[in-house]
Amino acid sequence: xxxxxxxxxxxxxxxxxxxxxxxxxxxxxxxEGDYFETMVAEMQAQGEKADMSRVEFLKxxxxxxxxxxxxxxxxxxxLLRGDMGYSFEYQLPVRDIxxxxxxxxxxxSFFTIIFTxxxxxxxxxxxxxxxxxxxxxGLTFIGMLGLAIPHFLLALIFLYFANIWFGTSIGxxxxxxxxxxxxxxxxxxxxxxxxxxxxxxxxxxxxxGMIRKLRANLLDELQKQxxxxxxxxxxxPGKALRKYPLRMALNFFIxxxxxxxxxxxxxxxxxxxxxxxxxxxxxxxxxxxxxxxYLAGSFLMFLSFLTVIGVxxxxxxxxxxDPRIRLQGTATK
Amino acid sequence: xxxxxxNDLRIGFTIHxxxxxxxxxxxxxxxxxxxxxxxxxxxxxxSVISQAIxxxxxxxxxxxxxxxxxxxxxxxxxxxxxxxxxxxGKEIRDLRGGRIGMIFQEPMSSLSPVHTIGxxxxxxxxxxxxxxxxxxxxxIEAMLKRVGFKDPARAYDFYSxxxxxxxxxxxxxxxxxICQPALLIADEPTTALDVTIQAQVLDLMRDLQAEMxxxxxxxxxxxxxxxxxxxxxxxxxxxxxxxxxxxxxIFRRPQHPYLxxxxxxxxxxxxxxxxxxxxxxxxxxRTPAAPKPAPASTPQxxxxxxxxxxxxxxxxxxxTHSSRFFGKGTTSTVTAVNDVxxxxxxxxxxxxxxxxxxxxxxxxKLIMRALTPDSGEIRFDxxxxxxxxxxxxxxxxxxxxxxxxxxxxxPVSSLSPRMTVMNILREPLVIHERGDGAEQKxxxxxxxxDVGLDQRFLSRYPHSxxxxxxxxxxxxxxxxxxxxxxxxxxxxxxxxxxVQAQILNLLKDLQAERGLTFLFISHNLAVxxxxxxxxxVMANGRIVELAPRHTLFTAPVHPYTKALLKSxxxxxxxxxxxxxxxxxxxxSDTRHWPAGFKPDPDGxxxxxxxxxxxxxxxxxxxxxxxxxA
Numbered sequence: 001x002x003x004x005x006x007x008x009x010x011x012x013x014x015x016x017x018x019x020x021x022x023x024x025x026x027x028x029x030x031x032e033g034d035y036f037e038t039m040v041a042e043m044q045a046q047g048e049k050a051d052m053s054r055v056e057f058l059k060x061x062x063x064x065x066x067x068x069x070x071x072x073x074x075x076x077x078x079l080l081r082g083d084m085g086y087s088f089e090y091q092l093p094v095r096d097i098x099x100x101x102x103x104x105x106x107x108x109s110f111f112t113i114i115f116t117x118x119x120x121x122x123x124x125x126x127x128x129x130x131x132x133x134x135x136x137x138g139l140t141f142i143g144m145l146g147l148a149i150p151h152f153l154l155a156l157i158f159l160y161f162a163n164i165w166f167g168t169s170i171g172x173x174x175x176x177x178x179x180x181x182x183x184x185x186x187x188x189x190x191x192x193x194x195x196x197x198x199x200x201x202x203x204x205x206x207x208x209g210m211i212r213k214l215r216a217n218l219l220d221e222l223q224k225q226x227x228x229x230x231x232x233x234x235x236x237p238g239k240a241l242r243k244y245p246l247r248m249a250l251n252f253f254i255x256x257x258x259x260x261x262x263x264x265x266x267x268x269x270x271x272x273x274x275x276x277x278x279x280x281x282x283x284x285x286x287x288x289x290x291x292x293x294y295l296a297g298s299f300l301m302f303l304s305f306l307t308v309i310g311v312x313x314x315x316x317x318x319x320x321x322d323p324r325i326r327l328q329g330t331a332t333k
Numbered sequence: 334x335x336x337x338x339x340n341d342l343r344i345g346f347t348i349h350x351x352x353x354x355x356x357x358x359x360x361x362x363x364x365x366x367x368x369x370x371x372x373x374x375x376x377x378x379x380s381v382i383s384q385a386i387x388x389x390x391x392x393x394x395x396x397x398x399x400x401x402x403x404x405x406x407x408x409x410x411x412x413x414x415x416x417x418x419x420x421x422g423k424e425i426r427d428l429r430g431g432r433i434g435m436i437f438q439e440p441m442s443s444l445s446p447v448h449t450i451g452x453x454x455x456x457x458x459x460x461x462x463x464x465x466x467x468x469x470x471x472x473i474e475a476m477l478k479r480v481g482f483k484d485p486a487r488a489y490d491f492y493s494x495x496x497x498x499x500x501x502x503x504x505x506x507x508x509x510x511i512c513q514p515a516l517l518i519a520d521e522p523t524t525a526l527d528v529t530i531q532a533q534v535l536d537l538m539r540d541l542q543a544e545m546x547x548x549x550x551x552x553x554x555x556x557x558x559x560x561x562x563x564x565x566x567x568x569x570x571x572x573x574x575x576x577x578x579x580x581x582x583i584f585r586r587p588q589h590p591y592l593x594x595x596x597x598x599x600x601x602x603x604x605x606x607x608x609x610x611x612x613x614x615x616x617x618x619r620t621p622a623a624p625k626p627a628p629a630s631t632p633q634x635x636x637x638x639x640x641x642x643x644x645x646x647x648x649x650x651x652x653t654h655s656s657r658f659f660g661k662g663t664t665s666t667v668t669a670v671n672d673v674x675x676x677x678x679x680x681x682x683x684x685x686x687x688x689x690x691x692x693x694x695x696x697x698k699l700i701m702r703a704l705t706p707d708s709g710e711i712r713f714d715x716x717x718x719x720x721x722x723x724x725x726x727x728x729x730x731x732x733x734x735x736x737x738x739x740x741x742x743x744p745v746s747s748l749s750p751r752m753t754v755m756n757i758l759r760e761p762l763v764i765h766e767r768g769d770g771a772e773q774k775x776x777x778x779x780x781x782x783d784v785g786l787d788q789r790f791l792s793r794y795p796h797s798x799x800x801x802x803x804x805x806x807x808x809x810x811x812x813x814x815x816x817x818x819x820x821x822x823x824x825x826x827x828x829x830x831x832v833q834a835q836i837l838n839l840l841k842d843l844q845a846e847r848g849l850t851f852l853f854i855s856h857n858l859a860v861x862x863x864x865x866x867x868x869x870v871m872a873n874g875r876i877v878e879l880a881p882r883h884t885l886f887t888a889p890v891h892p893y894t895k896a897l898l899k900s901x902x903x904x905x906x907x908x909x910x911x912x913x914x915x916x917x918x919x920x921s922d923t924r925h926w927p928a929g930f931k932p933d934p935d936g937x938x939x940x941x942x943x944x945x946x947x948x949x950x951x952x953x954x955x956x957x958x959x960x961x962a
Contacts, residue, residue, distance in 0.1 A: 225442040232387055233457040233508070234430035237421050243456075244445050323492045324446050 006316070013308050020304045021079075025072050028293050028300075034064055035088045035291045062086075075294065079301060085294025089287070094298050098280060104173055105279040107191070108198050113260060115203040116210055124214030129241065131219060143211045146204035154204060155274040158197045168193060171276035202271055217252055221245035254317045261310035262303045335404065336516050336548045337363040337386065342399035342416070344381055344390065344572075355381055357572040358399065363516065365406055368542065368549040370563035370580075372556065372595075374829040378572040379552050383518050386550070387435055388415060388425040405432055406515055431461035434509030434547075438521035440501035444493035450477075451489030454508045461512045473511065480507045480537060498689070499530035506537065513545055520552045527688035527856060528900040535562060535902075536912035554830060556599060557902030560584055561910050568592050584906050596904060598834040600863040602886060609841075610834040610863065619785035621846045639714045640676035641850050642700070642818055647673045647709030649695055669695040670706070671874035674941075677818065679716075682844060682851040684865030684882070686858060686897070692874040693854050697820045700852070701737060702730065713737070715817045735765050735814035742823035744803035748795040754781075754806055755791040761813045780809040785839060801832035808839065812847075820852045825860060837863060858901050862886060867947065870894045873923065875939075877930075880948040890950045892926045929953050 036055050043049070063071055078085055084094035123143070127136045162168040169175050173194050178187040221227065222245050230240040269281035276282075280299070287296040319325045344356035356378045363369045373379045384390045386401055401415040418425040429435075437443040445453060454473050458464065464472065470489070477485035480503040493501055502522060509517060519538065523531035535558065542549055551562055559566055560580065567577040568591065576589040587593045597611045649670040669692045677683045687693045698704045700711060702722055711722040715736060725733050738761075741747035748757055758777040767773065781788050784805040795803055804824060811819050821840070825833040837860065843849060855861050861868055862882060869879040870893065878891040889895050902910050923931055929952050932939055941949040 225437055225439055226445045229443045231389055232429055232435040234426040234460050322447055
């Protein structure tokens, strides 16, 4: 039964991804020119002379003289074979460039999400159960600060104080001395030492948002009659809260999984640039700026794929958790 | 012995810094094993008292004085003052659910939708009487069987949304009574249920009381329920007790003017022709509304006798695609409206009665052209043109809309909270381009007078009005375009008895003054009896009986009509309900109907038999209905 459902859902994913790929390809091709023209323009601006015959050769080599539809076809069929194309800027296959950074990105994002959950959950529950108390106001205020201060500013402040107080080196995820070394215990410790800054900064906004969402959802549920029923049975308040309203408020949390997966991979771009993290975020931005189309396009496609998978996972999880979705028929008129 | 004694109880609420007493020195008692009814309108403080007994007052509220003495019959010497117990302490939690059980008005929202019925009942059991898992399951299944689940082993694993309203309330009862409490608080336990289901649930409560010997505190606004259930009655108004005593005294010798007025304000079956309800508080006097402008041209060549609305053989089926989430989808069709035909004459009020799910709302939507029927014909004849409603398209349909307006059940959600009363009432005029700005404003002011509202209210928003006032706004909106026909879909079922009387009187007056035609939909037979000239009774999507009001109430023929009439509780001690008459599956369960009325898949189709004087009943052709009746 479940397998059949998943199979059906995967079938639906195909047209979704197709439309996404067309959109991505179109948008990337929208600006005037292509990677080579941008490169030539940049070189001329710097007073260098571009080898036009080589540019013409490259264009031909990569099929830029062909109509867009044909290029799209080659790109997509390549993707299907797992070939994400070739980055002009790095002169490397896209897979090699992205692969290196993916691990670091995932480490940062994973800890960020854990941090967000650990902080947001208790605070959200506290704020909802102690609505309009000083604690609620205070925590809301701090959360709002996290939401309102731009991340890059927060990043600069953190870098400064981390350097002054703890002597952490500026930027990057490891001390420069470990940069090109294989992973070792010392390098790992260095990573952990640097990790908390991006985790807190990237997590700050998300945490505040999640606190607000959890608080609002839980406040709604606390008004519900079934919570009164639970207390009328004589359940202690904490237990009643966990079993009923919190369980119901979890639904939004699970549907968030769909958003979380791509954010694990894309990372927070701006913060990553400020902190000069070797994650995938800055890579994507650079690729978009220089119209390095296979790098940008394939990476965006990868993100869309993760989004669709994330939504699928959250749908299945919701159905397993909530009998109303599992058992209730959908009435059509 | 008294289980509960409430002495000079005062409860205050602090909202936005303002302290306000909502219960002002209340005294009453609940004797062991007896039923005490606490009667009052919304806002009278009756629910707040029940919350105080459970120690479940909202955070803004607190007991400011007096005592709530609970004397458990099991430990008869110990008296606990609930008012002094800490709000979330162990003592009060042991009482809650253990010694005092509670059920609520909305059985759907009172049960968690993501836990099974059995899980929720077991939780109550394990909290107060811990037993091994196996034994618990047996106890719970026995209890589920006792409250009327046919297959308790399966019911254990049901979720609340898989049950009907009546079964949900039974599950709530099982949960409240699983620990055998000394006191059951029932807060409007049957208000959300149909009359026949109400009779069953009330019956069950009485049986369980006789078996388990608990006392019941029944909170309700329905004097009919009180007369059938209560040993003692406490009448509360604005947080003060108006009158209390044994049910005999209260009903036979009411002393306090409030109670007398309350008895007079509720419509009942013994009203004389032309007798008016006496509203508890008379609404502000209003001048009679101007009669509807006469049609510009008098009809020629056609008799005036054509009915205003003629519905012929209308059917509507819904297709429910009940795909279990991980399973194969099964498509089932539900015939919501099945071959319905009737006429509405000009200037009359046709009542449409039926229980929830019988198709009456679908029917009103079909007439409104909010839904399109699968087959059938609806003709509308306002004396000028004869329109086939179902074939109208585009501009013609738009031109037809003003002739038919609607008054809705819920006065809160049917008015936009972001529009002033002026904008709400003017909107129909603007949409249909009636007059210029000044004329529209003048019309809106006249409408306010017509429904008895102050013109100064025009710049206010709906939230600043009471339920009755909001319903008046809804009525004014329906009147704005001078419709030929107004469909009233349960217009008073969300209102208190006293306000209900005001609104019903207003509708009656407007009908007389302006010559309006109503299709009046309600599940409340007494209300329909008060309003309607003819009444159609609907069950399972079909009109089973249609008769002039008097005939229907004095000589009903169809078993469904009879069951409905027998299930309505009277506010009269001499005419108590015979609870055992209620059919197990509700009155609309065709299996309990005599053979002459049963739809038969193989046999002849049912048809409407004419009993004379406009009395139609749905039965097998050729069946001797008189004999069956």
